[in-house]
Amino acid sequence: MIPQGQAVGLKEWxxxxxxxxxxxxxxxxxxxxxxxxxRDFQVESxxxxxxxxxxxQRKELIKPEFADRVDDRAPEWSGEQxxxxxYAELAEDILIETEEQLxxxxxxxxxxxxxxxxxxxxxxxxxxxxxxxRVYALDEPVRIPVxxxxxxxxxxxxxxxxxxxxxxxxxxxxxxxxxxxNRIREALEQK
Numbered sequence: 001m002i003p004q005g006q007a008v009g010l011k012e013w014x015x016x017x018x019x020x021x022x023x024x025x026x027x028x029x030x031x032x033x034x035x036x037x038x039r040d041f042q043v044e045s046x047x048x049x050x051x052x053x054x055x056x057q058r059k060e061l062i063k064p065e066f067a068d069r070v071d072d073r074a075p076e077w078s079g080e081q082x083x084x085x086x087y088a089e090l091a092e093d094i095l096i097e098t099e100e101q102l103x104x105x106x107x108x109x110x111x112x113x114x115x116x117x118x119x120x121x122x123x124x125x126x127x128x129x130x131x132x133x134r135v136y137a138l139d140e141p142v143r144i145p146v147x148x149x150x151x152x153x154x155x156x157x158x159x160x161x162x163x164x165x166x167x168x169x170x171x172x173x174x175x176x177x178x179x180x181x182n183r184i185r186e187a188l189e190q191k
Contacts, residue, residue, distance in 0.1 A: 006158035008045040010088070011150075014052035015062055019110045020135045021050075021086050023171045024066075026180050027109055029096075029119050030129040030155060041129050043093055044156045049163055050086040050135075051150065061115040082150070084159070085141035087168050088133040091181060094188065095127035096120060104187040105130065108180075132181050136168035 012020075012028055019025045030041045096102050102120050106113065120128045142163055150157050172180070 006161055007163040008048040009051040009084070009150075009157045009159040010045075010048045011051045011053045011155055011157060013057040014054055015057055015066060016110060017050045017052040017086055019066060020088070020133060021137050021171060023135075023176070025109050026091075026132055026135065026172070026177065027105070027184065028131050028133065029109070029111070029116065030131060031119055031122055031126060041126075041155060043090060043129070043131075046090045048088055048156075049084050049159055050088055051082060051084065051157060051159065055153075061112055063110050063112055066110040080146055081143045082146050083141045083143050084163060085138050086171075087136040087138065087166070089136075090131055091134050091177075092132040094130040094132065094184075096130050097127045101188055102128070104190060105184065108184050108187070132184065134177055135171045137171055139167040139169065142166060 010028075016025075016028060020028070096105070099117065099120065102116055103113075105116070109116070144160055144163075170177070
């Protein structure tokens with residue numbers, strides 16, 4: 001649980017945060033981190049900052065057209081400071097339970113089939129959360145110190161309250177976001 005007053009952060013691969021910030025995708029997939037309090041993923045907040053991570057991202061788990069961005073983002077990571085450049089609002093949390101559903105999402109994300117399938121199959125009895133996010137780019141990215149409590153396999157972290165109210169602008173227009181979200185929903189409804 002995030003202490004009251006702190007800004008909420010959701011950890012995500014830096015390459016995925018960049019794709020979200022550029023409007024290349026509007027979704028992320030979650031099943032939970034090894035160190036989650038409940039061992040399962042739960043939505044702790046409907047709005048949060050995206051905290052870029054570098055721990056597990058690997059080129060071979062990213063579609064080729066995005067794989068080089070793994071190296072492009074790596075120099076930013078010093079291990080001492082993190083750059084927060086995005087804020088997100090949860091538009092919808094879709095639960096995925098079958099490989100067929102997951103396959104329909106392939107055009108909408110940067111991950112390889114292998115990674116998407118591994119995420120679905122991990123903890124087989126639990127659904128995969130596909131979170132549709134309305135993403136906002138901060139007018140000025142904010143650099144924060146990396147604290148020990150940010151490390152490890154957990155999804156949610158408390159960030160400095162100084163992030164509250166950082167000026168931001170939507171990555172996609174309202175119309176573009178609604179259109180992309182509808183495309184994802186329609187793909188999932190196909191039989």
